Amino acid sequence: MKTLEDLSNELKRKNIRLTHQRLKILEYLSNSKTHPTVEEIYHALKNEVPSLSKTTIYNTLNYLSELKLIKTLIVDDNEARFDAVTGSHGHFKCDECGKIYDFDLNTEAFDTEYLDDFKVNEKIVYFKGICPGCLSKI
Amino acid sequence: MKTLEDLSNELKRKNIRLTHQRLKILEYLSNSKTHPTVEEIYHALKNEVPSLSKTTIYNTLNYLSELKLIKTLIVDDNEARFDAVTGSHGHFKCDECGKIYDFDLNTEAFDTEYLDDFKVNEKIVYFKGICPGCLSKI
DNA sequence: TTATTAGTTTGTAATCATTACAAGGTAGAA
Protein backbone atom coordinates (compact mmCIF):
# COMPACT_ATOMS: atom_id res chain seq x y z
CA MET A 1 0.00 0.00 0.00
CA LYS A 2 1.79 3.08 -1.22
CA THR A 3 0.90 6.41 0.33
CA LEU A 4 0.73 9.68 -1.49
CA GLU A 5 3.94 10.61 0.29
CA ASP A 6 5.79 7.56 -0.98
CA LEU A 7 4.70 8.32 -4.50
CA SER A 8 5.49 11.96 -4.08
CA ASN A 9 9.07 11.10 -3.19
CA GLU A 10 9.27 8.69 -6.05
CA LEU A 11 8.29 11.38 -8.53
CA LYS A 12 10.56 13.97 -6.98
CA ARG A 13 13.50 11.61 -7.23
CA LYS A 14 12.82 11.20 -10.92
CA ASN A 15 12.29 14.90 -11.50
CA ILE A 16 8.72 14.46 -12.54
CA ARG A 17 6.57 17.45 -11.83
CA LEU A 18 4.26 16.83 -8.89
CA THR A 19 0.65 17.46 -9.67
CA HIS A 20 -2.39 16.48 -7.72
CA GLN A 21 -3.75 14.50 -10.66
CA ARG A 22 -0.58 12.52 -11.25
CA LEU A 23 -0.31 11.61 -7.61
CA LYS A 24 -3.90 10.49 -7.40
CA ILE A 25 -3.72 8.43 -10.55
CA LEU A 26 -0.49 6.81 -9.49
CA GLU A 27 -1.82 6.19 -6.01
CA TYR A 28 -4.86 4.47 -7.38
CA LEU A 29 -2.80 2.37 -9.73
CA SER A 30 -0.26 1.40 -7.09
CA ASN A 31 -2.88 0.21 -4.67
CA SER A 32 -4.90 -1.62 -7.26
CA LYS A 33 -4.35 -5.23 -8.19
CA THR A 34 -6.86 -5.31 -10.98
CA HIS A 35 -4.89 -3.68 -13.81
CA PRO A 36 -7.48 -0.98 -14.32
CA THR A 37 -8.45 0.60 -17.61
CA VAL A 38 -8.61 4.34 -18.15
CA GLU A 39 -12.35 4.13 -17.76
CA GLU A 40 -12.06 2.45 -14.38
CA ILE A 41 -9.53 4.94 -13.10
CA TYR A 42 -11.71 7.77 -14.28
CA HIS A 43 -14.78 6.52 -12.46
CA ALA A 44 -12.85 5.67 -9.33
CA LEU A 45 -11.31 9.12 -9.03
CA LYS A 46 -13.85 11.56 -10.35
CA ASN A 47 -15.53 12.03 -6.98
CA GLU A 48 -12.28 12.81 -5.28
CA VAL A 49 -10.89 14.88 -8.15
CA PRO A 50 -13.97 16.30 -9.84
CA SER A 51 -12.11 18.29 -12.47
CA LEU A 52 -10.26 15.20 -13.66
CA SER A 53 -10.34 14.64 -17.37
CA LYS A 54 -9.80 11.41 -19.25
CA THR A 55 -7.25 13.17 -21.38
CA THR A 56 -5.21 13.78 -18.26
CA ILE A 57 -5.37 10.13 -17.36
CA TYR A 58 -4.18 9.19 -20.82
CA ASN A 59 -1.45 11.81 -20.70
CA THR A 60 -0.28 10.74 -17.28
CA LEU A 61 -0.29 7.04 -17.98
CA ASN A 62 1.48 7.43 -21.29
CA TYR A 63 4.06 9.70 -19.74
CA LEU A 64 4.73 7.43 -16.77
CA SER A 65 4.85 4.50 -19.13
CA GLU A 66 7.54 6.16 -21.23
CA LEU A 67 9.50 6.75 -18.07
CA LYS A 68 9.10 3.05 -17.20
CA LEU A 69 7.36 3.89 -13.95
CA ILE A 70 4.35 1.88 -14.96
CA LYS A 71 3.58 -0.65 -17.66
CA THR A 72 0.94 -0.67 -20.32
CA LEU A 73 -0.63 -4.08 -20.43
CA ILE A 74 -1.43 -5.76 -23.66
CA VAL A 75 -4.65 -7.67 -23.56
CA ASP A 76 -6.80 -8.85 -26.37
CA ASP A 77 -9.66 -6.57 -25.57
CA ASN A 78 -9.47 -3.24 -27.21
CA GLU A 79 -8.74 -1.37 -24.05
CA ALA A 80 -5.35 -0.61 -22.58
CA ARG A 81 -4.73 -1.68 -19.01
CA PHE A 82 -2.09 -0.37 -16.70
CA ASP A 83 0.16 -1.91 -14.13
CA ALA A 84 2.32 -0.32 -11.48
CA VAL A 85 5.65 -1.98 -12.06
CA THR A 86 6.65 -4.36 -9.31
CA GLY A 87 9.05 -6.76 -10.95
CA SER A 88 8.99 -9.50 -13.52
CA HIS A 89 5.69 -11.30 -13.69
CA GLY A 90 3.33 -12.78 -16.20
CA HIS A 91 -0.37 -12.27 -16.68
CA PHE A 92 -3.08 -14.85 -16.92
CA LYS A 93 -6.46 -13.88 -18.30
CA CYS A 94 -9.49 -16.00 -17.64
CA ASP A 95 -11.55 -16.34 -20.81
CA GLU A 96 -14.59 -17.02 -18.69
CA CYS A 97 -14.72 -14.19 -16.16
CA GLY A 98 -12.18 -11.88 -17.76
CA LYS A 99 -10.19 -11.46 -14.58
CA ILE A 100 -6.47 -10.95 -14.89
CA TYR A 101 -4.10 -12.72 -12.52
CA ASP A 102 -0.42 -12.03 -11.94
CA PHE A 103 2.05 -14.83 -11.55
CA ASP A 104 5.74 -14.92 -10.77
CA LEU A 105 7.95 -15.74 -13.65
CA ASN A 106 11.55 -16.53 -14.25
CA THR A 107 12.18 -14.69 -17.47
CA GLU A 108 15.62 -16.23 -17.91
CA ALA A 109 13.96 -19.55 -18.62
CA PHE A 110 12.95 -18.68 -22.13
CA ASP A 111 15.98 -17.16 -23.72
CA THR A 112 16.59 -18.55 -27.14
CA GLU A 113 19.61 -18.72 -29.39
CA TYR A 114 17.73 -17.07 -32.19
CA LEU A 115 17.68 -13.83 -30.22
CA ASP A 116 21.40 -13.78 -29.43
CA ASP A 117 21.97 -10.83 -31.72
CA PHE A 118 18.88 -8.96 -30.61
CA LYS A 119 18.76 -6.45 -27.78
CA VAL A 120 15.81 -7.54 -25.69
CA ASN A 121 14.40 -4.78 -23.52
CA GLU A 122 11.13 -6.25 -22.44
CA LYS A 123 9.65 -9.71 -22.12
CA ILE A 124 5.91 -9.99 -22.10
CA VAL A 125 4.25 -13.24 -21.13
CA TYR A 126 0.56 -13.61 -21.24
CA PHE A 127 -1.43 -16.78 -20.75
CA LYS A 128 -5.06 -17.41 -21.46
CA GLY A 129 -7.40 -20.08 -20.20
CA ILE A 130 -9.78 -20.67 -17.33
CA CYS A 131 -9.16 -19.82 -13.71
CA PRO A 132 -9.81 -22.21 -10.80
CA GLY A 133 -12.94 -20.35 -9.73
CA CYS A 134 -14.55 -20.67 -13.14
CA LEU A 135 -13.34 -24.24 -13.59
CA SER A 136 -15.23 -25.29 -10.48
CA LYS A 137 -18.44 -23.77 -11.78
CA ILE A 138 -18.45 -25.60 -15.08
CA MET B 1 3.94 -21.88 -49.68
CA LYS B 2 0.36 -23.03 -49.47
CA THR B 3 -1.70 -23.21 -52.62
CA LEU B 4 -5.35 -22.38 -52.96
CA GLU B 5 -5.97 -26.10 -53.27
CA ASP B 6 -4.22 -26.92 -50.01
CA LEU B 7 -6.24 -24.30 -48.23
CA SER B 8 -9.38 -25.41 -49.94
CA ASN B 9 -8.92 -28.91 -48.58
CA GLU B 10 -8.12 -27.54 -45.16
CA LEU B 11 -11.39 -25.66 -45.05
CA LYS B 12 -13.38 -28.55 -46.43
CA ARG B 13 -11.97 -30.84 -43.79
CA LYS B 14 -13.17 -28.45 -41.11
CA ASN B 15 -16.55 -27.94 -42.71
CA ILE B 16 -15.95 -24.28 -43.33
CA ARG B 17 -17.84 -22.93 -46.26
CA LEU B 18 -15.55 -22.29 -49.20
CA THR B 19 -15.76 -18.82 -50.56
CA HIS B 20 -13.46 -17.05 -52.92
CA GLN B 21 -12.82 -14.31 -50.36
CA ARG B 22 -11.95 -16.66 -47.55
CA LEU B 23 -9.57 -18.61 -49.69
CA LYS B 24 -7.82 -15.51 -50.94
CA ILE B 25 -7.48 -14.01 -47.49
CA LEU B 26 -6.19 -17.25 -46.06
CA GLU B 27 -3.83 -17.73 -48.99
CA TYR B 28 -2.38 -14.29 -48.49
CA LEU B 29 -1.98 -14.84 -44.78
CA SER B 30 -0.43 -18.27 -45.14
CA ASN B 31 2.17 -17.08 -47.57
CA SER B 32 3.00 -13.95 -45.67
CA LYS B 33 5.63 -13.76 -42.98
CA THR B 34 4.91 -10.21 -41.93
CA HIS B 35 1.85 -10.67 -39.74
CA PRO B 36 -0.25 -8.33 -41.80
CA THR B 37 -2.95 -6.00 -40.52
CA VAL B 38 -6.43 -5.83 -42.01
CA GLU B 39 -5.36 -2.73 -43.88
CA GLU B 40 -2.43 -4.52 -45.47
CA ILE B 41 -4.50 -7.50 -46.49
CA TYR B 42 -7.09 -5.20 -47.95
CA HIS B 43 -4.62 -3.31 -50.10
CA ALA B 44 -2.84 -6.45 -51.16
CA LEU B 45 -6.00 -8.16 -52.38
CA LYS B 46 -8.23 -5.45 -53.69
CA ASN B 47 -6.82 -5.63 -57.22
CA GLU B 48 -7.35 -9.33 -57.43
CA VAL B 49 -10.70 -9.29 -55.64
CA PRO B 50 -12.13 -5.87 -56.43
CA SER B 51 -15.38 -6.37 -54.58
CA LEU B 52 -13.56 -7.23 -51.36
CA SER B 53 -14.75 -5.33 -48.35
CA LYS B 54 -12.87 -4.68 -45.13
CA THR B 55 -15.82 -6.00 -43.21
CA THR B 56 -15.35 -9.33 -44.94
CA ILE B 57 -11.72 -9.39 -43.94
CA TYR B 58 -12.69 -8.72 -40.33
CA ASN B 59 -15.42 -11.34 -40.47
CA THR B 60 -13.16 -13.92 -42.01
CA LEU B 61 -10.24 -13.34 -39.69
CA ASN B 62 -12.40 -13.32 -36.59
CA TYR B 63 -14.13 -16.45 -37.70
CA LEU B 64 -10.97 -18.34 -38.54
CA SER B 65 -9.50 -17.12 -35.30
CA GLU B 66 -12.38 -18.55 -33.29
CA LEU B 67 -11.84 -21.83 -35.09
CA LYS B 68 -8.15 -21.68 -34.13
CA LEU B 69 -7.11 -21.79 -37.76
CA ILE B 70 -5.24 -18.53 -37.38
CA LYS B 71 -4.10 -16.41 -34.49
CA THR B 72 -4.79 -12.83 -33.66
CA LEU B 73 -1.57 -11.20 -32.64
CA ILE B 74 -1.41 -8.86 -29.75
CA VAL B 75 0.88 -5.97 -30.35
CA ASP B 76 1.05 -2.66 -28.64
CA ASP B 77 -0.03 -0.68 -31.63
CA ASN B 78 -3.72 -0.26 -31.93
CA GLU B 79 -4.06 -2.53 -34.89
CA ALA B 80 -4.68 -6.25 -34.81
CA ARG B 81 -2.26 -8.43 -36.70
CA PHE B 82 -2.86 -11.94 -37.89
CA ASP B 83 -0.78 -15.04 -38.07
CA ALA B 84 -1.38 -18.31 -39.87
CA VAL B 85 -0.81 -20.83 -37.14
CA THR B 86 2.31 -22.90 -37.62
CA GLY B 87 3.20 -24.04 -34.13
CA SER B 88 4.47 -22.60 -30.92
CA HIS B 89 6.58 -19.53 -31.41
CA GLY B 90 7.21 -16.17 -29.86
CA HIS B 91 7.25 -12.74 -31.40
CA PHE B 92 9.88 -10.08 -31.19
CA LYS B 93 9.05 -6.53 -32.12
CA CYS B 94 11.78 -4.07 -32.96
CA ASP B 95 11.05 -0.73 -31.33
CA GLU B 96 13.19 0.95 -33.96
CA CYS B 97 11.85 -0.33 -37.29
CA GLY B 98 8.63 -1.92 -36.05
CA LYS B 99 9.31 -5.21 -37.77
CA ILE B 100 8.03 -8.35 -36.10
CA TYR B 101 10.20 -11.46 -36.00
CA ASP B 102 9.17 -14.98 -35.12
CA PHE B 103 11.32 -17.17 -32.95
CA ASP B 104 11.03 -20.77 -31.84
CA LEU B 105 10.06 -21.26 -28.29
CA ASN B 106 9.79 -24.09 -25.84
CA THR B 107 6.64 -23.16 -24.03
CA GLU B 108 7.12 -25.91 -21.44
CA ALA B 109 10.01 -23.95 -20.03
CA PHE B 110 7.91 -21.41 -18.24
CA ASP B 111 5.28 -23.36 -16.43
CA THR B 112 4.86 -22.15 -12.90
CA GLU B 113 3.44 -23.72 -9.78
CA TYR B 114 1.11 -20.81 -9.31
CA LEU B 115 -0.85 -21.91 -12.36
CA ASP B 116 -1.23 -25.54 -11.31
CA ASP B 117 -4.95 -25.11 -10.76
CA PHE B 118 -5.50 -23.07 -13.89
CA LYS B 119 -6.41 -24.46 -17.27
CA VAL B 120 -3.97 -22.81 -19.63
CA ASN B 121 -5.14 -22.79 -23.23
CA GLU B 122 -2.77 -20.36 -24.81
CA LYS B 123 0.68 -19.03 -24.05
CA ILE B 124 1.63 -15.75 -25.59
CA VAL B 125 5.21 -14.58 -25.50
CA TYR B 126 6.19 -11.28 -26.90
CA PHE B 127 9.57 -9.59 -26.62
CA LYS B 128 10.47 -6.04 -27.42
CA GLY B 129 13.80 -4.45 -28.13
CA ILE B 130 16.06 -3.69 -31.07
CA CYS B 131 16.81 -6.02 -33.93
CA PRO B 132 20.32 -6.72 -35.26
CA GLY B 133 19.77 -4.61 -38.36
CA CYS B 134 18.83 -1.54 -36.37
CA LEU B 135 21.51 -2.16 -33.76
CA SER B 136 24.18 -1.97 -36.46
CA LYS B 137 22.88 1.38 -37.65
CA ILE B 138 23.01 3.10 -34.30
C1' DT C 1 -29.67 -28.97 -63.76
C1' DT C 2 -32.52 -26.22 -60.93
C1' DA C 3 -34.50 -24.73 -56.67
C1' DT C 4 -33.90 -23.82 -52.02
C1' DT C 5 -31.90 -22.03 -48.03
C1' DA C 6 -28.67 -21.05 -44.67
C1' DG C 7 -24.73 -18.81 -44.48
C1' DT C 8 -21.72 -14.94 -46.65
C1' DT C 9 -20.43 -10.57 -48.52
C1' DT C 10 -20.77 -5.74 -48.90
C1' DG C 11 -21.29 -0.69 -48.03
C1' DT C 12 -22.72 2.42 -44.86
C1' DA C 13 -23.45 3.99 -40.46
C1' DA C 14 -22.51 3.59 -35.65
C1' DT C 15 -19.36 2.77 -31.78
C1' DC C 16 -15.66 3.32 -28.88
C1' DA C 17 -10.87 4.01 -27.38
C1' DT C 18 -7.45 7.17 -28.06
C1' DT C 19 -5.19 11.52 -29.58
C1' DA C 20 -4.87 16.52 -31.29
C1' DC C 21 -5.43 20.94 -30.08
C1' DA C 22 -5.86 25.36 -27.89
C1' DA C 23 -7.05 27.98 -23.88
C1' DG C 24 -6.60 28.45 -19.19
C1' DG C 25 -4.23 26.88 -14.92
C1' DT C 26 -0.26 25.67 -11.83
C1' DA C 27 4.36 23.80 -9.95
C1' DG C 28 8.61 25.19 -9.02
C1' DA C 29 12.60 28.17 -9.68
C1' DA C 30 14.36 32.85 -9.11
Added chain:
DNA sequence: TTCTACCTTGTAATGATTACAAACTAATAA
Protein backbone atom coordinates in the same frame (compact mmCIF):
# COMPACT_ATOMS: atom_id res chain seq x y z
C1' DT D 1 5.66 37.27 -5.61
C1' DT D 2 6.62 36.74 -10.37
C1' DC D 3 7.56 34.26 -14.26
C1' DT D 4 7.70 30.53 -17.40
C1' DA D 5 7.59 26.09 -18.87
C1' DC D 6 4.87 22.53 -18.23
C1' DC D 7 -0.02 20.54 -17.11
C1' DT D 8 -4.80 20.01 -17.26
C1' DT D 9 -9.15 20.18 -19.42
C1' DG D 10 -13.04 19.95 -22.77
C1' DT D 11 -14.10 19.42 -27.28
C1' DA D 12 -13.33 17.88 -31.68
C1' DA D 13 -10.96 14.72 -34.69
C1' DT D 14 -9.12 10.20 -35.79
C1' DG D 15 -9.00 5.51 -36.73
C1' DA D 16 -9.89 0.69 -35.85
C1' DT D 17 -13.61 -2.26 -35.34
C1' DT D 18 -18.50 -3.74 -35.31
C1' DA D 19 -23.70 -3.54 -36.30
C1' DC D 20 -26.89 -3.92 -39.65
C1' DA D 21 -29.69 -4.96 -43.58
C1' DA D 22 -29.91 -5.94 -48.38
C1' DA D 23 -28.02 -8.53 -52.07
C1' DC D 24 -25.51 -12.65 -53.16
C1' DT D 25 -23.83 -17.53 -53.32
C1' DA D 26 -22.11 -22.31 -51.79
C1' DA D 27 -23.81 -26.48 -50.93
C1' DT D 28 -27.52 -29.67 -50.66
C1' DA D 29 -31.37 -32.16 -52.43
C1' DA D 30 -34.84 -33.02 -55.92
